[in-house]
Every structure is written in structure tokens, then in C-alpha cells.
Amino acid sequence: MPRLVDVAALDEAAQTIVTEAWDAETVRDRPPVVCAWLDSDLDGESLVEHIARYLVGPGVDGKPVFWRFYDPRVLALTLATFDPAQRQALLGPIQSWQFIWAGHRWSISGRGVATDLLEGHVPAWPRNDQWPRINRSDVATQVVDRLSDVPVQEVASLPATLDRLFGDAAQFGLTQADDLADYAWHCVKYGSAFEQHPTLVQARTEMVDGRITWPEIVSLFTPDELRQLEQSSRLSKAQRTES
Structure with a gap:
């Protein structure tokens, strides 16, 4: 108490x-x-x-x-x-x-x-419609704990961003807490380019149908692709900060 x-x-x-x-x-x-x-x-x-x-x-x-x-x-x-x-x-x-x-x-x-x-x-x-979203607080904590220091410019919008990402992931058929957290972490770390990446877009239908798992989707990205996505995300964030 x-x-x-x-x-x-x-x-x-x-x-x-x-x-x-x-x-x-x-x-x-x-x-x-x-x-x-x-x-x-x-x-x-x-x-x-x-x-x-x-x-x-x-x-x-x-x-x-x-x-x-x-x-x-x-x-x-x-x-x-x-x-x-x-x-x-x-x-x-x-x-x-x-x-x-x-x-x-x-x-x-x-x-x-x-x-x-x-x-x-x-x-x-x-x-009642808010409880499923609030009950993902533990999942949000998993994401935050995995992130390195979040800049103050980004942290203000982070709760709303995580809420949206969890909702998106649920629509794609992700229900396990670890999968929700890992999806959101990738989206926050690698930015919108990851969310809109053709590999992920094409796999969403398969996710909904249960023909592919989230770990299998992550394995489709090569280390070079992830590095490029991270660089692109950092550049985009830096440009937003300057503007």
C-alpha cells in the first residue's frame, strides 16, 4: 500500500x-x-x-x-x-x-x-476499453528498461508512442508480452523506417494469420539493415531536434 x-x-x-x-x-x-x-x-x-x-x-x-x-x-x-x-x-x-x-x-x-x-x-x-491499454504498463516498463538514456526531447511523447505501438502490435496478432515489448522496442529504436520497412509490411498479414512469429520476422533483418535503420533514425531525430 x-x-x-x-x-x-x-x-x-x-x-x-x-x-x-x-x-x-x-x-x-x-x-x-x-x-x-x-x-x-x-x-x-x-x-x-x-x-x-x-x-x-x-x-x-x-x-x-x-x-x-x-x-x-x-x-x-x-x-x-x-x-x-x-x-x-x-x-x-x-x-x-x-x-x-x-x-x-x-x-x-x-x-x-x-x-x-x-x-x-x-x-x-x-x-472497460481503457483497461487493456493500461494493463500493458508492465510491457512498457520492459521497453523502457531496454532503451538507453532517452533524450528529453523524445521522452515526453514516449508513453503515447508506446500505447500506439502496443495497439498496432495487437492488431497484427501479437499477444505475448515479450513479443509486444520487442516489437515496440524495435520501432522506438529504429524509427518509422522500421515500421514501414517492406519486410515488416509484407509479414503483417502472415502474423495475423499465425503463419509467422515475431522472432522469425526479426530474424529476416540482417545486421547491416538494422545498422542502416539505426543511422537513419538517429539522423531523423537530430534533424527534428535542430528544427
Whole structure:
């Protein structure tokens, strides 16, 4: 269960420890310990109630599920999936929600206005069509862990990019988490030229029909082709950065 710490109520030594722990979250070698840094005018007890109301609710099958939305590995993909009204409801009385994902610090701003308690978890609870996308958070983590340091210019769009790539891969017939992660990793690393490569385009129908597996498709690319794709991707990214 998440634990909320009122940093302002701590003595100076304890504040230093908490701040150092927060700064250490940018090191991508372990699961998160400090999941978020929240700014709110609400008292601690009321803030706990706000967060707790979205921890448990119905899953796709209607049975109760525990939703780790506070975990940055889940939150990153959730924010890419939610519509603006859902995002604001999730923030509620929180004016700023900071979290660290993919080695970078993110900050989401809210209006700082609490949602009606009588509405329960509904305003910020995933819809049935959103659950499959949010549940790919573990797959997204696999991709991020395999990527080397992601430049700040690219990381802002990475959750939405991964969400799109996972959806594409599912349409192509990829269902295993490792295949989804490997497909997305190749697309992020090698860019649109990989997604549009004739070898991949031609194999998609076979993937849908189950006549070829993802590892078999990857094996069709020669090392030279992958090197050329990587060089092309780097050049394209550099040109976008300059412009």
C-alpha cells in the first residue's frame, strides 16, 4: 500500500533524507520507492482519502481490482490513455503531481479542486476499453528498461508512442508480452523506417494469420539493415531536434 509523507511536517534532517531519496529515483536500476511528489493545499488525511478512493474498483470482468495508479510505471501509460476529464479527476485537489519515469522527472498540473465524494471512484476510473491499454504498463516498463538514456526531447511523447505501438502490435496478432515489448522496442529504436520497412509490411498479414512469429520476422533483418535503420533514425531525430 502507498504511504503518504507530509514533508513539511518533518524536521530538517528527515526532509533531507526524503529529498535525497526522491532525487535517487532518476537512477533506473530498481523499482520506484518514492513514487510521487505531490503539492496540495489539502490536509494530509483528506489527501489520503482522495488517493484511496481510486485504489480499488471494478475491473473489466466486474470483479474488484487493486489499481496501482500511483506507481509511475502505471501512471505514465494511464495519462496517455485517459481523457482530460479523467486526468483532472485523478488529480483532484492535487495542484502538482511529480513522478519519475524513464529516467526523467515529469510534472502534471491540476486545478487543485476536489471531485464530488458522492461520485466515488467513477470520475477517474478506467473504462472497460481503457483497461487493456493500461494493463500493458508492465510491457512498457520492459521497453523502457531496454532503451538507453532517452533524450528529453523524445521522452515526453514516449508513453503515447508506446500505447500506439502496443495497439498496432495487437492488431497484427501479437499477444505475448515479450513479443509486444520487442516489437515496440524495435520501432522506438529504429524509427518509422522500421515500421514501414517492406519486410515488416509484407509479414503483417502472415502474423495475423499465425503463419509467422515475431522472432522469425526479426530474424529476416540482417545486421547491416538494422545498422542502416539505426543511422537513419538517429539522423531523423537530430534533424527534428535542430528544427
